[in-house]
Amino acid sequence: MATLPPSVGRRSRxxxxxxxxxxxxxxxxPVFILGDRIFLFGRLTGGDFVDDPVELxxxxxxxxxxxxxxxxxxxxxxxxxxxxHWTIRFRRLVGLFAFFYATLHVVSWFVFDHQLxxxxxxxxxxxxxxxxxxxxxxxxxxxxxxxxxxxxxxxxGGKKWNRLHQLVYPxxxxxxxxxxxxxxxxxxxxxxxxxxxxxxxxxxxxxxKK
Amino acid sequence: MPRNQHPHPSEVTxxxxxxxxxxxxxxxxxxxxxxxxxxxxxxxxxxxAPRVEGTFDDDLTPWETVTGYNNFYEFGTGKGxxxxxxxxxxxxxxxxxxxxxxxxxxxxxxxxLVDGLDIEERxxxxxxxxxxxxxVPWNGFMLKDLIERLGPTEDANYVEFTTLMDRxxxxxxxxxxxxxxxxxxxxxxxxMHPLTILVTxxxxxxxxxxxxxxxxxxxxxxxxxxxxxSIVKIRFTKRQPRTTWNEAIPREYGFYANVNPEVxxxxxxxxxxxxxxxxxxxxxxxxxGYEEVASLYDGMDLQRYF
Ligand code: HEM
Numbered sequence: 329m330a331t332l333p334p335s336v337g338r339r340s341r342x343x344x345x346x347x348x349x350x351x352x353x354x355x356x357x358p359v360f361i362l363g364d365r366i367f368l369f370g371r372l373t374g375g376d377f378v379d380d381p382v383e384l385x386x387x388x389x390x391x392x393x394x395x396x397x398x399x400x401x402x403x404x405x406x407x408x409x410x411x412x413h414w415t416i417r418f419r420r421l422v423g424l425f426a427f428f429y430a431t432l433h434v435v436s437w438f439v440f441d442h443q444l445x446x447x448x449x450x451x452x453x454x455x456x457x458x459x460x461x462x463x464x465x466x467x468x469x470x471x472x473x474x475x476x477x478x479x480x481x482x483x484x485g486g487k488k489w490n491r492l493h494q495l496v497y498p499x500x501x502x503x504x505x506x507x508x509x510x511x512x513x514x515x516x517x518x519x520x521x522x523x524x525x526x527x528x529x530x531x532x533x534x535x536x537k538k
Numbered sequence: 539m540p541r542n543q544h545p546h547p548s549e550v551t552x553x554x555x556x557x558x559x560x561x562x563x564x565x566x567x568x569x570x571x572x573x574x575x576x577x578x579x580x581x582x583x584x585x586x587a588p589r590v591e592g593t594f595d596d597d598l599t600p601w602e603t604v605t606g607y608n609n610f611y612e613f614g615t616g617k618g619x620x621x622x623x624x625x626x627x628x629x630x631x632x633x634x635x636x637x638x639x640x641x642x643x644x645x646x647x648x649x650x651l652v653d654g655l656d657i658e659e660r661x662x663x664x665x666x667x668x669x670x671x672x673x674v675p676w677n678g679f680m681l682k683d684l685i686e687r688l689g690p691t692e693d694a695n696y697v698e699f700t701t702l703m704d705r706x707x708x709x710x711x712x713x714x715x716x717x718x719x720x721x722x723x724x725x726x727x728x729x730m731h732p733l734t735i736l737v738t739x740x741x742x743x744x745x746x747x748x749x750x751x752x753x754x755x756x757x758x759x760x761x762x763x764x765x766x767x768s769i770v771k772i773r774f775t776k777r778q779p780r781t782t783w784n785e786a787i788p789r790e791y792g793f794y795a796n797v798n799p800e801v802x803x804x805x806x807x808x809x810x811x812x813x814x815x816x817x818x819x820x821x822x823x824x825x826x827g828y829e830e831v832a833s834l835y836d837g838m839d840l841q842r843y844f
């Protein structure tokens with residue numbers, strides 16, 4: 329399944345390190361915006377008065393994590409369909425930040441909703457489908473984040489590593505399901521995420537058949 | 539008195555709204571309204587309001603939040619949507635139809651309906667079924683006073699409230715998220731309870747459209763969704779009316795919807811709540827702390843009639 333990128337001269341990839349720097353800034357931006365809105369009342373980045381900071385933290389980090397997961401998933405279709413092989417260079421970083429935001433999301437729930445009390449946490453996870461699903465999604469992300477270094481790719485070998493990292497599909501699907509299940513009514517955002525997920529999986533499946 | 543039961547207004551009001559309060563008190567006294575204390579559950583703001591023993595950590599929720607963080611799906615499902623989409627909402631003229639089991643069925647203008655009723659300030663906790671809460675200084679009158687004036691018949695066992703249906707002004711009604719128009723209802727004894735009020739103002743100001751202008755229901759021991767907004771119809775009925783959320787998702791939203799930390803929502807616990815603006819959750823109180831209503835439900839299985 330691994331399509332080799334066409335050989336490209338060294339020179340033409342010089343832009344990649346610079347782009348990575350920009351990407352780092354972009355990937356950290358959500359956490360700065362969040363901090364600004366909560367602690368500086370949006371003085372730097374604007375935004376409305378925050379009525380419920382914890383809700384904002386949870387929605388903001390949850391959405392960012394899910395969006396980054398889906399962006400990461402778009403890499404393969406983009407390579408196959410558009411020939412944008414460079415996307416693979418950024419995929420691991422995007423995935424790592426998906427984990428970063430998912431972890432902020434989950435930790436904010438541990439701390440603010442449960443003040444780290446273990447029993448209520450376990451109870452909530454077991455009693456509520458949408459939390460259980462979120463928890464599974466996050467737990468499955470952990471091994472992916474841990475093995476995201478080049479060292480681990482070498483250690484596992486590309487094939488094994490790739491197979492392990494297929495887990496990102498269930499992770500994203502569980503993340504979407506987590507959102508779908510928590511809303512009272514069918515709301516727009518979870519439907520959009522579901523559509524994006526189906527589209528990405530569909531494209532992938534179609535391209536693979538060829 | 540149990541800790542944390544009743545919000546006490548004296549020291550907690552932010553400076554910025556103090557002036558509002560003063561002007562309200564002036565207006566209220568001109569109208570000949572003394573502050574009254576009802577069943578120990580209500581604080582009417584008055585200069586000489588008695589100090590109450592105990593600790594109170596029920597600060598008023600700031601005006602920005604009370605008027606900017608709203609569930610009013612007629613104007614959109616986001617918490618900020620009502621404020622954004624309701625600004626041009628027209629509440630004048632406003633007609634309210636009184637119908638059903640009542641001595642005289644007729645249509646009142648807003649002014650006719652509320653004419654002569656005692657508007658007082660009530661500081662109530664508001665607990666949303668979603669697990670957040672506020673403390674709000676409403677201005678309104680006892681529903682009981684209105685009902686007595688309207689004169690329901692012997693057969694009136696319930697009162698039903700209907701929100702305006704107007705797709706042009708209420709964009710949310712164009713989407714089928716709920717079966718429109720929004721309808722809520724109370725059992726007659728609940729409606730006659732002195733804690734139950736119809737609200738026409740908040741923070742001493744005219745009720746903003748996003749909070750349900752010009753007139754809405756507040757039942758402080760029930761989840762917020764019972765408080766029908768922008769009411770255009772009051773109907774007295776013999777049988778229990780259908781109510782909107784109960785009809786939409788009966789498993790999750792009951793007719794009674796009394797705040798009860800022991801009865802969980804299927805998707806979350808109701809044992810705790812987050813007071814808007816705070817980081818940690820606090821315990822939810824039975825009947826939202828208004829325990830004086832408990833006798834209304836004597837002998838009822840609250841797990842079943844949630
Ligand atoms: C133990 C694991 C998790 C827990 C306990 C958890 C908990 C929560 C909570 C409490 C909310 C807010 C619900 C509300 O305010 O109504 C939420 C929303 C959300 N979570 Fe999670 N979550 C978990 C894992 C995840 C993961 C791994 C992802 C992403 C892949 C994720 C994505 C989201 C999204 C997108 C939302 C919706 C935000 C919105 O309403 O706009 N969650 N989650």
